[in-house]
Amino acid sequence: MKILAIESSCDETAAAVVEDGRKVLSDVVASQIEIHRRFGGVVPEIASRNHTLAIDNVVGEALKNAGCGREEIDAVAVTYGAGLLGALLVGVNYAKGLAYAWKKPLYAVSHVKGHLAANYIDSGLEPPYLCLLASGGHTAVLQVADYEDTVLIGQSRDDAAGEAFDKVARVLGLPYPGGPEIQKLALDGSPVYKMPLPVFKEGGEINFSYSGLKTFVINLVHGMEQRGEEIPRADIAASFQECAVEQLFRATECAAARTGMKKVAIAGGVSANARLRERMADWGKRTGVEIYYPKLRYCTDNAAMIGAAAYYLIRSGEAPAGFGLDAKATVGL
Ligand code: KG4
Ligand code: ZN
Numbered sequence: 001m002k003i004l005a006i007e008s009s010c011d012e013t014a015a016a017v018v019e020d021g022r023k024v025l026s027d028v029v030a031s032q033i034e035i036h037r038r039f040g041g042v043v044p045e046i047a048s049r050n051h052t053l054a055i056d057n058v059v060g061e062a063l064k065n066a067g068c069g070r071e072e073i074d075a076v077a078v079t080y081g082a083g084l085l086g087a088l089l090v091g092v093n094y095a096k097g098l099a100y101a102w103k104k105p106l107y108a109v110s111h112v113k114g115h116l117a118a119n120y121i122d123s124g125l126e127p128p129y130l131c132l133l134a135s136g137g138h139t140a141v142l143q144v145a146d147y148e149d150t151v152l153i154g155q156s157r158d159d160a161a162g163e164a165f166d167k168v169a170r171v172l173g174l175p176y177p178g179g180p181e182i183q184k185l186a187l188d189g190s191p192v193y194k195m196p197l198p199v200f201k202e203g204g205e206i207n208f209s210y211s212g213l214k215t216f217v218i219n220l221v222h223g224m225e226q227r228g229e230e231i232p233r234a235d236i237a238a239s240f241q242e243c244a245v246e247q248l249f250r251a252t253e254c255a256a257a258r259t260g261m262k263k264v265a266i267a268g269g270v271s272a273n274a275r276l277r278e279r280m281a282d283w284g285k286r287t288g289v290e291i292y293y294p295k296l297r298y299c300t301d302n303a304a305m306i307g308a309a310a311y312y313l314i315r316s317g318e319a320p321a322g323f324g325l326d327a328k329a330t331v332g333l
Helices: 033-037 044-066 085-102 111-120 161-171 178-186 211-226 233-259 274-287 304-315
Strands: 002-007 012-019 023-031 075-081 106-110 129-134 139-146 149-155 263-267 290-292
Touching: 002 044, 002 085, 002 304, 012 044, 012 304, 023 044, 023 304, 033 044, 044 085, 075 085, 075 111, 075 304, 085 106, 106 111, 106 304, 111 129, 111 263, 111 304, 129 233, 139 233, 149 233, 161 178, 161 211, 161 233, 178 233, 178 274, 211 233, 233 263, 233 274, 263 274, 274 290
Parallel strands: 002 075, 075 106, 129 263, 263 290
Antiparallel strands: 002 012, 012 023, 129 139, 139 149
């Protein structure tokens, strides 16, 4: 089954053709990062307009790169949420028009499920497994019992991990998006600052919290600025990264112990983080837990992951979406 997938939830206009959920025939991403960088983050109105400008070319290129004509496409899939409403609507309406004109079934895919499905691309991962999802919008640990059967074990009470990376980067004077910049700067520093880490109580809830850590860094930097001190940016970046990763790791370790899961996948933009990957890999080596990571290009937003998720959604017997399909700013985990 060949699925043409479209993604426009934030600042990447993306289209891909994916065969049977695991084989990517084409994967096109038009990033708006450079456009939003000068504003220090994504400006929703500007994102929607740029999706409108890019989407037709992006879809055309995805079909051309896959060597597919409309007759070979079995279904059209699109991200309907979570994300920026105006941005999502561009992809949703384009997909509706295409599905109508081409007489193909249209499927509505959750962006979150897409991030999880990034781990199926070119891999042998199959449920059941545990997934740590860490992106700019979500931080959660989920038990994936089956492709369409996930149980939320814990999530952030406040900010998402990626959001904390972005905000800390901004206070350190680094450009958007902050995650890769912090990772780079941290290489020149050491994690010498002790930063706040939530404690998991035996048998208690598994939650994440990033707002305290973010505020700690902001106050630390502002205090140094007020005292006229030079800011040890690399040491602060390394300390923040260490603490942010430690929290992700501990929650995952705790969830694995409780569920008895021996397969763990990480997903979402923050799963591109080298320190997180290293921490997970060490744990895997020590304990025999199998660790799965998406290829770097499938960690951040893309449409190949939406095509992969759509395949399993269709296989589960999901009915196609009607042409009344709406976009949603939030979707359940
Ligand atoms: O999954 P994603 O592309 O978009 C959302 O669905 O939110 O995630 C974007 C987030 C941003 O906050 C970005 O700073 C973070 O992922 N990110 C990283 C890295 N690469 C991207 N965070 C830490 N380390 C990285 N290497
Ligand atoms: Zn995303």
